[in-house]
Amino acid sequence: MENLFDLTGKVAVVTGASSGLGADAALAYAKAGADVALLARRIDKLNGVKAEIEKTGSKVIAVGCDVTNEESVKAAVQTVLDTFGHIDILLNNAGVAVHGGVDSMSVEDWDKSFDTNVKGIFLASKYVLPQMKERGYGKIINIASVNAVVADKFDVFIRHSYNSSKAAVVGLTRGMAASYAKYGITVNAIGPALFESEMTSETLFKSEKFLTQYNTLNPAGRPGRRGELNGTVLYLSSDSSSYVQGQFIIVDGGGALV
Template sequence: MENMFDLTGKVAVVTGASSGLGADAALAYAKAGADVALLARRVEKLNEVKAEIEKTGHKVIAVGCDVTKEESVKEAMQKVIDTFGHIDILLNNAGVAVRGGVDNMTEEEWDKSFDTNVKGIFFACKYVIPHMKERSYGKIVNIASVNAVIADKNDMFIRHSYNASKSAVLGLTKGMACSYARYGITVNAIGPALFESEMTAGTLFKSEQFLNAYNAMNPAGRPGSRGELNGTVLYFSSDASSYVQGQFVIVDGGGSLV
């Protein structure tokens, strides 16, 4: 039986690839046969991920990139094309989670969420989609969040700008999916819940009270573990999802059901 998840010969670009879910996905791409371009601001951390991926025998480059700066994204994507010759997959993973409600957060905090979580996707797609259109092929996967569709009433974990920006990712995903399907480009989104990562390890995972409450509410009884998002990422990035457009898959152990 043909392996529809095989990415041999494909080139995948991962933003926010220096740690956490982005680094895990980048390694999963390489293990599935793809060459990989790692993009993030922290080049030293990228090089650590790069060294791990090189063990798979696939080509990998680390490119310093700030997704909130258009020129930085433009230069990074051009470097990927110059190196590999093409881009087949774009995983828009770069993101931030700024805590606070609209009554107590600053304009700068609000803008930080939208600049990274939404504008970052806009810039990346702006410089990848024309290339994909020329080749009549592309797989774009946007990392949104379960918090695009659910919220938290606990004051300690209110993140209104995160809710809003991740909801915007869903709207952008649907719009691009409708516009670019005719060019052989699929655009879909994933909504992770709580996963242990560099971003959450220093905050949410340090609160035993929060983790106990989360585990009690979640049908799976635990947060997500490293690697458990990779199956969904590979599905949307491979020909297994060739007729899937504008969809949003929540990966949360069933937490959004209760």
Template sequence: MENLFDLTGKVAVVTGASSGLGADAALAYAKAGADVAVLARRVDKLNEVKAEIEKTGRKAIAIGCDVTNEESVKEAMQTVIDTFGHIDILLNNAGIAVRGGVDSMTEEDWDKSFDINVKGIFLASKYVIPQMKERGYGKIVNIASVNAVIADKHDMFIRHSYNASKSAVLGLTKGMACSYARYGITVNAIGPALFESEMTAGTLFKSEQFLNTYNAVNPAGRPGNKGELNGTVLYLSSDASSYVQGQFIIVDGGGALV
């Protein structure tokens, strides 16, 4: 039986791949057969991820990249193409969650949220899509958040710029999906809920009160475990989703249902 999730011969690029969900996804791509380029600002951390990928027998490169800087992104994508010849998959994972409401946060923090969470996707996609169009194939997966469609009144979860920027990711995903489907490119988004990562370990996961509240409200009764996002990432990055376009898949244990 054909393995629709097989990525043998594919080349994947993962932004924000130095830790957390990005690093997990990069390794999942390699285990599915893809060669992987991992991008982030922290090259030392990227090299650790690269080493783990190479243990699977797949090729990997680590590239320092600031997704908010156009020249940095342009050079990074060209390096991937020069190394592997092409790019089949782009996982736009780089993101930031800035706490605060509109009555308290700074303009700088607001801009930072949109620069990384939205502009980063625009720039990375800008320098990948032309060669995808030329080849008639591409898979773009944008990491949004369940907080693109729901909010939370808990003080630790008030992040208005995060809500707004992740909602913008959904609009961008739909627009790109409609424009590039004719070229054999699928563009979809994923909305993770709470997963333990470098970004959440020192904040949300340190609050027993918050975790108790989250677990009580969430139908699954717990946050997401390491690796539980990978199935959705692989689905949207493989031929298993060849006719799936402009969709938003929430991975949250059912939290958005309540």
């Protein structure tokens, strides 16, 4: 049977690849046959992920990169191109979740959310897109959040800058999709709900009250498990989704239905 998610010969770039969903996706790419470029600020963490991916036999490089800094992104993308010659897939995964409401959070924290969650996608895409357009092929997947369309309802975890920045990711995805489809480039977004990761383990997963409420309201009755996002990532990164454009796929156990 044909492997619909086969990525043999493809080169995938993953931002925010040092831990959590980014690291999991990078390993999934390698297992599907792709060569992988890992981008993040913490090079020591990246090297740990790199060692794991090397066991699959795929080629992998770890590149230090701050997605909020244009020169850092520009240099990182050039390093990938110098190493692999081209980029087929860009997974814009780098993100932060800053807690606080409009009436209480600082301007610095507001800007931090948008710099990482929106500007980071803009910069990475800006420097990857030219060679995708030239080659007439590309897959860009932006990690948004279910919270782009579903507000946090728990007072203990109000995240207005997160809600709004992730909604902006969905809008950016649709705009890019409409503009770049004619170049053979698909642009789609994924909206994960609660998954355990480095970002959530020290906050959401430490609140028994929050988890009880979340599990009660979510039809699946639980958070997402490690690896459960990978199928959606691989689908949107493979030629199986060649006619899927500008979509926002929510992976949340049915929570957005409530």
